Amino acid sequence: MSRPIVLIAEELSQATVGALGPEVEIRRCDGADRxxxxxxVADADAVLIRSxxxxxxxxxxxxxxxxxxxxxxxxxxxxxxxAATAAGVLVVNAAQANAVSAAELTCGLLIATARNIPQAGQxxxxxxxxxxxxxxxxxxxxxxxxxxxxxIGTLVTERMKAFGMxxxxxxxxxxxxxxxxxxxxxxSLDEVLAASDFLTVHLPRTPRTLGLIGAPELxxxxxxxxxxxxxxxxxxxxAALYNALLDGHVAAAGLDVFAEEPCTKSPLLDLEQVVxxxxxxxxxxxxxxRAGVSVAESVRLALGGARVPDAVNEVQWHGAGPSEAQxxxxxxxxxx
Ligand SMILES: NC(=O)c1ccc[n+]([C@@H]2O[C@H](COP(=O)([O-])OP(=O)(O)OC[C@H]3O[C@@H](n4cnc5c(N)ncnc54)[C@H](O)[C@@H]3O)[C@@H](O)[C@H]2O)c1
Ligand SMILES: O=C(O)CC[C@@H](O)C(=O)O
Numbered sequence: 001m002s003r004p005i006v007l008i009a010e011e012l013s014q015a016t017v018g019a020l021g022p023e024v025e026i027r028r029c030d031g032a033d034r035x036x037x038x039x040x041v042a043d044a045d046a047v048l049i050r051s052x053x054x055x056x057x058x059x060x061x062x063x064x065x066x067x068x069x070x071x072x073x074x075x076x077x078x079x080x081x082x083a084a085t086a087a088g089v090l091v092v093n094a095a096q097a098n099a100v101s102a103a104e105l106t107c108g109l110l111i112a113t114a115r116n117i118p119q120a121g122q123x124x125x126x127x128x129x130x131x132x133x134x135x136x137x138x139x140x141x142x143x144x145x146x147x148x149x150x151x152i153g154t155l156v157t158e159r160m161k162a163f164g165m166x167x168x169x170x171x172x173x174x175x176x177x178x179x180x181x182x183x184x185x186x187x188s189l190d191e192v193l194a195a196s197d198f199l200t201v202h203l204p205r206t207p208r209t210l211g212l213i214g215a216p217e218l219x220x221x222x223x224x225x226x227x228x229x230x231x232x233x234x235x236x237x238x239a240a241l242y243n244a245l246l247d248g249h250v251a252a253a254g255l256d257v258f259a260e261e262p263c264t265k266s267p268l269l270d271l272e273q274v275v276x277x278x279x280x281x282x283x284x285x286x287x288x289x290r291a292g293v294s295v296a297e298s299v300r301l302a303l304g305g306a307r308v309p310d311a312v313n314e315v316q317w318h319g320a321g322p323s324e325a326q327x328x329x330x331x332x333x334x335x336x
Contacts, residue, residue: 004303005065007044009037009053012072013285016048016292021300038062046299048292051075051279052261057083068302070295073098073282074151075232077205081312091312092298096151097291098282103155105281106200106230109254110160112275113226114139114198116252119272140164145196147212148231149174149184153202157184168192193221198228205232215240218250228254230281233261242267245274256281 006024008017009031020026029040031053041047041063048070049055055069060083069084071093084091112118115136123130144160146153146169157167167184170192179186189212193199199221203209213227214237221227227250229236238259244250245268252273258266261279268274282291298308 004045005043006299006303007040007047009040009047010050010072012048012050012292013288015289016072016296019293019296019300023300024303041066045303046070048072048295048299049078050282051078054078055084056080060084060087060089063089068092068299068308070299072288072291072295074102075204076312077232085313090302090308092295092302092308093312094291094294097294098284098287099151099155101284101287102152102230102281103159104284105256105277106152106156106202106228106254107159109228109230109256109275109277110139110144110156110198110200110226113228113252113254113273118275139198141166142197143168143195145169145192145199146184146202147171147189147192147199148202148204149179149182149186150202152230153200154182156200156202157182165198168195189217190220193217193225196222196225198226201227201229201231201235203231203235205234210234211237213237213240215243218244221250223249224251226250226252226254230254230256233258233263238266238268242271245271 003023003025006020006026008026008028017026027040027044029036031037031049037053037059041059043065044063045065046068047055047063047066050072055078057080060066066089068090069079071079071091074093074095076091076093079091081091116134120134139160140163142165144165144167146157146167149157149169149171153169161167161183168187169179169184170187170189174186176186201213203212212235218240227236241250241253245253252275254275255268256277257279269276282288301308
C-alpha cells in the first residue's frame with residue numbers, strides 16, 4: 001500500500017521529520033511560491049506550514065486528498081479555517097510551542113528600545129564612542145501595558161515584573177480575578193494607552209484586531225511611549241506609527257512583525273528609533289523542535305484516522321469572525 005504523502009511547505013526542524021516517521025512519504029515545496037504549492041498539494045494527504053504559506057480555499061480545492069493542515073506555530077491568520085472545516089480538512093497548530101521564545105524576544109525588544117542597544121552597538125562598530133547620544137531610561141517602576149493577556153502576554157508580564165515594572169493589560173476575554181493574582185490590573189484600551197510607558201502587543205490578527213492601534217489610539221497614548229509588536233503586522237497601523245515616531249509622540253518601537261512580509265523596505269526601517277527583527281519570535285531551536293514535533297504527532301494521528309484532541313476546527317472561538325480562529329489561552333474566561 002502506498003504511504004500517505006506529507007508536504008512540508010516551509011523550513012521545519014529535523015526533529016519534525018523524525019517525528020513524522022517512516023510510515024509517510026515526505027515531499028517538499030516552497031510555500032511562498034504559489035504555483036509550486038498548488039501543484040505539490042494536489043497529491044498531498046497533509047501539508048505542514050509555518051507563517052508564510054497561505055492555505056486558502058484555492059489551495060484546499062487543489063488539495064483534493066488533503067486531510068490535515070498543520071501549522072507549526074500559533075497564528076492561524078494564514079489558514080482559512082472555515083474553508084478547511086467546510087472541506088472536511090482538519091487544522092492543527094502548536095499553540096504552546098513557541099510562547100517562551102516569543103516572550104523572550106519581546107523582553108529583548110523592550111530592553112533594546114529602553115537602552116538603544118542595537119543603535120549604540122552599530123555606532124560603536126562604525127567607530128563612534130558616543131555615550132551621551134545613547135542615554136536611555138530604566139524599566140523599573142515604569143508601567144508596561146499588555147494588549148492581549150494570553151499565553152505570550154502572560155509570560156512577558158511575569159518576566160518584566162522581575163524588572164520591577166508595573167503591568168496593566170487590555171483583554172476583554174480575560175478573567176480579572178485571575179489577572180489580579182498575576183498582579184495585573186485589567187483596564188480598557190484607552191486607559192492602558194493613557195497610562196503605559198511601554199506597550200506590548202500580543203493579540204491574534206483577526207478582523208477585529210487589524211488596525212486596532214491607529215492614529216487616534218496612538219494620540220491617546222502617553223507622549224514618549226515605547227511600543228513593541230511581536231504579534232502580527234497590521235495590528236499597529238504602520239503609517240500612523242511612523243508619523244507618531246517622527247513627531248516624538250512615540251519615542252521608540254521594537255518590531256518583529258510587519259503588515260507585509262518579507263519586509264525589507266519600509267519608512268519605519270529608516271528610523272533610528274526603530275529596533276527590528278525579521279519575524280524571529282519563534283525562531284529558536286527549542287521552539288522549532290517543539291512546534292514541529294507537536295504538529296507532526298497530530299498529523300500522524302490524523303492520517304491514522306485517530307481523533308486529534310485539540311484540533312483547531314473543534315474549538316469554539318470567543319470571537320465572532322471566522323479568522324478569530326486562535327486556540328484560547330487556558331486563562332481566558334469563556335474559552336471552550
Ligand atoms: N512573532 C512571532 O514569531 C510570534 C510567535 C508566536 C505568536 N505570535 C503571535 O502572537 C499572537 C498571540 O499569541 P498567544 O500564544 O499569546 O495567543 P493567545 O491566544 O494565548 O493570546 C491572545 C490573547 O488575545 C486576546 N484577544 C483576542 N482577540 C482580542 C480582541 N479583539 N481584543 C482584545 N484581546 C483579544 C485573547 O483573549 C487572548 O488572551 C498569536 O496569535 C500570533 O499571531 C507571533
Ligand atoms: O513560523 C514562524 O516562525 C512564525 C510563527 C509565529 O508567528 C506564530 O504565530 O507561531
